Amino acid sequence: MRVLVVHNRYRSGQPSGEDRVVDREVALLAGAGHVVDRFERRSDDIAAMPLPRRAAVPLLVPWNPAVRTELRDHLLATVPDVVHVHNTFPLLSPSVVAACADAGVPLVATLHNYLQVCPSGTLYRDGAACTACVGGSPVPAVRHGCYRGSRVASVPMALNHAVNRRRWWSGVTTFFCISDAQRRVLLDAGMPGGKLVVKHNVVDEPASRRAGPGEHVLFLGRLTVEKGVRLLMTAWDELAAAGGTGLPLVIAGSGPLEDEVRGWAAGRADVRVAGLQDPAGCADLTARATAVVVPSTWLEAFGLVVVEAMAAGVPIVAAGHGAPAELVVDGVTGLLHEPGHAGSLAAALRAAVADPDRNARMGAAARLRYEEAFTPAAGLDALVAGYRSAISPAPGVPV
Structure with missing residues (x-):
């Protein structure tokens, strides 16, 4: 044609x-x-x-x-x-x-x-x-x-x-x-x-997929209110107050809230702000993640980050509304949290990383879902x- x-x-x-x-x-x-x-x-x-x-x-x-x-x-x-x-x-x-x-x-x-x-x-x-x-x-x-x-x-x-x-x-x-x-x-x-x-x-087949348990929790996207960045910061503070997850949070991206995010992260050992990444950098961070978090407070029409995580064999923690609730099979390829609720997000993040065997199963199921529906x-x-x-x-x- x-x-x-x-x-x-x-x-x-x-x-x-x-x-x-x-x-x-x-x-x-x-x-x-x-x-x-x-x-x-x-x-x-x-x-x-x-x-x-x-x-x-x-x-x-x-x-x-x-x-x-x-x-x-x-x-x-x-x-x-x-x-x-x-x-x-x-x-x-x-x-x-x-x-x-x-x-x-x-x-x-x-x-x-x-x-x-x-x-x-x-x-x-x-x-x-x-x-x-x-x-x-x-x-x-x-x-x-x-x-x-x-x-x-x-x-x-x-x-x-x-x-x-x-x-x-x-x-x-x-x-x-x-x-x-x-x-x-x-x-x-x-x-x-x-x-x-x-x-x-x-999404294309990634250059690399996760090999092992991963080394951080990853937020990858535009730093705006609707993408749930402030909600994530509140949830991460709750986790830190309860002893943390044992993993750092990596925030990659840019946007109107970047200065606020950097100020919040300054001096913390459990948070790293990676800034805007090129495609290769995004793929590398995703392949090294234990979980990718998508806490959007608006009704996402899709969610490329979700599918890119699936392709890399990484489970997703996402808000349970909009397209992410359709893309993520709760408890199978990742976990869904109550939209806009910091406590629910904190609990889902804790659950996603607490059991390495379960995390590995969810990552494998996420990869299978990618192969079934989201390949080129x-x-x-x-x-x-x-x-x-x-x-x-x-x-x-x-x-």
Whole structure:
């Protein structure tokens, strides 16, 4: 097949799981003999724009007519079988949907978050789940400054949500949901169920897998409130007060809470802040972990860290909601804790590392689950099946 991948890459200073997923899928398709073209923009380019053009970027978030024209012309010149769109924010905009309609090319879209039903894409505000805009007006997002804590910055997001939601729902042939947990949320929010197909993200075979019991507990991710970093710090303090786990906590990543995390960890022998890691560094830390902790307080739509831990044969301690509750088989491939509850997280961490034999069994089961469902081969099969369905939908399937 001839496939055009449409994606707005994230800033390089904010490493993105979405970028990794896109690159992995492109490589899988090309390796299987499909012809893959890219139509991309890079958020890094915004900083180099002249000031007037940079100031106009928010105005183009809901609609970028130049992108519509450029993409339509590209489609007419190259004639792909299918277009696969990932992220359109902020430089592409939903005008890509209109361009595909102009050229008569079927369009599939991977939903990496909840932007279809929430202007901020997280269904999360002030430390708790929020559905104020779901199925209705996006005004609450502006009132609460849901995007970057700014009412002004939230206006383009809210406008985009208001004017383009139905365009997406009618113009896309197939939406790839990255977990069934995400699909259920979107279905309840009113998205067309016949277009929502679960296609999990996959990860490559790691360069190394865990050999032995591991040497630390690992948090690997963006240092934000919704990722559960503060919850983890509180839980770790509880563990330390009770004598600790006998293992250090390694925190790898960057984000708005990095200074707070470093301040908390300063002078402690039981915590090490590793900072932002490249892929090789992430893989090494994962392969040396006794357990990987994913204490997210928001409803994760997937969780690449979870699957990467599985691939390395490492058990996971995760919040029991959102996609992690779907990915982790409680008591088999890892342990689930009560979301947002530091005591429950502390107890799960203690249980995950206290019995080496049980930990080894969970790690082996996690690796088996990876082999069954999250390998590149499984991802390629699901991707191609989704494309073929979009190109030639079955009779009676709404498009």
